[in-house]
Amino acid sequence: MLRPKTSACLLCSFRAARQARHTSIRQWQAVAALSVKQHPTRVSIRPARMSLAGANDVARSRPKQIDTVSSRRRRQDGPFGGMNLKEAKIRGVPERPAGQQEKRADNRRSREDVRGPKGFKALKMQRSLAAVSYAQRSQVKERIAAIDSFEQFKLLPVVQSSISTQALQGMADIRPTPVQRIAIPALLGSETAKGRAKSKEVGVARGDFLIAAETGSGKTLSYLIPTINAVKLAEAADADVAAYEKELEEEKLRQKESGVVAPPVSDLPHPTTGRPRAIILVPTAELVEQVGNLVKSFSHTVKFRSAKLSSSFSGKVIRNRLFSPRGIDIIVSTPHLLSSIADADPNILSRVTHLIVDEADSLLDRGFSPLTQAIVDRATPSLKQLVLCSATIPRSMDSFMHKRFPDIRRLTTPNLHAIPRRVQLGVVDVERTPYQGNKNLACADQIWSIGKAAADHDGPVKGQMDVKRVLVFVNEREKAQEVADYLVAKGVDAIALSRDTPEQRQSEMLASFTSSEPLLGPKEDHPGTLADNQPNYLPFGQPSPGVKRQLPNMKVLVTTDLGSRGIDTLAVRNVILYDVPHSTIDFIHRLGRTGRMGRRGRGIVLVGKNDRRDVVAEVKEGMFRGQALI
Ligand SMILES: Nc1ncnc2c1ncn2[C@@H]1O[C@H](COP(=O)(O)OP(=O)(O)OP(=O)(O)O)[C@@H](O)[C@H]1O
Secondary structure, eight states, rough: EEESOOOTTTTTHHHHHHHHSOOOHHHHHHHHHHHHHHOOTTEEEEEEEEEEOOOOTTTTTTOOOHHHHHHHHHHHHSTTTTTTOSSSTTTTTTOOTTTHHHHHHHHHHHHHHTTTTOOOOHHHHOOOOOOHHHHHHHHHHHHHHOOGGGGSSSSOHHHHHHHHIIIIIOOSSSOOHHHHHHHHHHHTOSSSSSHHHHHHHSOOOOOOEEEEEETSSOHHHHHHHHHHHHHHHHHHHHHHHHHHHHHHHHHHHHHHHOOSSSSSSSSSSOTTTTOOOOEESSSSHHHHHHHHHHHHHHHHHHOOOOOOOTSSSOOHHHHHHHTTTTOEEEEEEEEHHHHHHHOOOOOGGTTTEEEEEEEHHHHHHHTTHHHHHHHHHHHHHHOSSEEEEOOOOOOHHHHHHHHHHHHHHEEETTTTTOTTTTEEHHHHHHHTTTTOOHHHHHHHHHHHHHHHHHHOOOSSSTTTEEEEEEEOSSHHHHHHHHHHHHHTTTOOOEEEESSSSSSHHHHHHHHHHOSSSSOOEEEEOOOOOHHHHHOOOOOOOOOTTTTOOTTEEEEEEEEEEGTTTOOOOOTEEEEEEEEESSSSSHHHHHHSSSSSOOOOOEEEEEETTSSSSSHHHHHHHHHTTTOOOO
């Protein structure tokens, strides 16, 4: 059948077109033939089913949707309807609304974008971490490429200079890390002209931020530097502080004139006494110590008052620090202690403008969340900046933030959720010979092997040898002591750290693992491997009195998750995962105790009969490829 493609000349009037539609085929052919005769050059003819477009439409391209729907229907109806189709159109199956298929394809593409086309099957089933797309990661990478010095941040000169003289003392060629390049300008509100204008104009508006970056990447300084800067700016603008300072000066002058030598200068409490401007929450007393020491180091030059509050200190010490007549600017505390103080004295949170929740993946999980949230709620009236800081974004925390802080600004690094390639993961099958299912023996043997390998290298000082520090992670606290005892029986200098350990003792134990200084011991001949030193090494090595010699160059801490969150173990090169961690979150935190701040590290995971080998294999592969573990 023939149909004129264009009717602009064939059907010179709308009436003719209408008529053509309603006439018989024979009549229509006559009209067409006549028209071709009249306008031979302007009419093209092609085979088609009979259908004419309205005269006014022909030169206009139809809206895409109408066109595809009608043409699809047309093609499907006839005897050849099934030919040349790109998709199977099975009759009776309802079509999905247009756009839904595209949306699904988009979702699939973005999932692949996040995990790579192959994806992780076992890790996916665990579904513990929230996804961040690789497109987003690349964007961030590009954005921060131009920043390579702390001088590029708009900081007060004294804060600027204290970074190298106090916080990173003794380090050469100091540069901000990726998380610091992202977070510092954002928290200062100075990254863009728009941001600067907004922060000035809004003044008191609250900003909620999430800082998420890999372990050992310098997150603490990324929030601390802007917070200290803000505290100093607030102090300079505070009329109460100005009045207090004035009164102090006058009193000093009066004393000088009256000739009294050393009386207390003033009984008047500082306006910040018992009412700090900034609070940093961390989950454990060890972290209070670690972060508190860093804050304190700044205070020597920047001049502000800080206090560490944890249950390691007596009530009297805590009270004296908090209610010192000289005032208090920044406190570092655990949520438990702070909320009990706030219950007794709600005023403690009445002036807080900056609240930082460090290790937010722990502090917002089920155990801590009610306390942390209550503190956020109580501080809300005066709060200007809330910062959540974390090495991982668990899915539960992700949905919590969507609900609770929908406007939170997420500052994430390109390598979030990836364990750096410089950390190698070795897998030891405990079921095989020589261990025959004995995990304790496998653990002791690995430690002896690390010691032997280390002994082959000379230490930094003549006559001395390098003592290596190893962390062993177990899942249950009861296991920590058991494993430590076994290791001691096998000649290893091992101690257990868990919640059962008294807090005072915990800090002492951790001290030699958190120090970045090399640990040295007198040089000794190395006794060799565990097998050389244990008569009944094979096959079922139970704790035995038979170890001939002690392993001299190793120091081991057997711990639970308590030792995995935030503890800055810069000098630790080896981590043994005695138990396969329950989730990727735990993998990231535990392996994150080594390979910190660009150093190399090694993880060894002991895999037994009941452990998830598929999860371990995927983590290993992800680490090899430098991929995020989601
Ligand atoms: N810009 C920098 N240059 C060199 N070293 C730095 C820099 N910033 C921080 N550090 C050092 O890096 C180490 C790790 O920093 P930090 O403890 O803040 O890491 P983190 O990201 O909080 O780790 P985690 O997730 O395990 O808590 C610290 O010893 C710190 O002094």
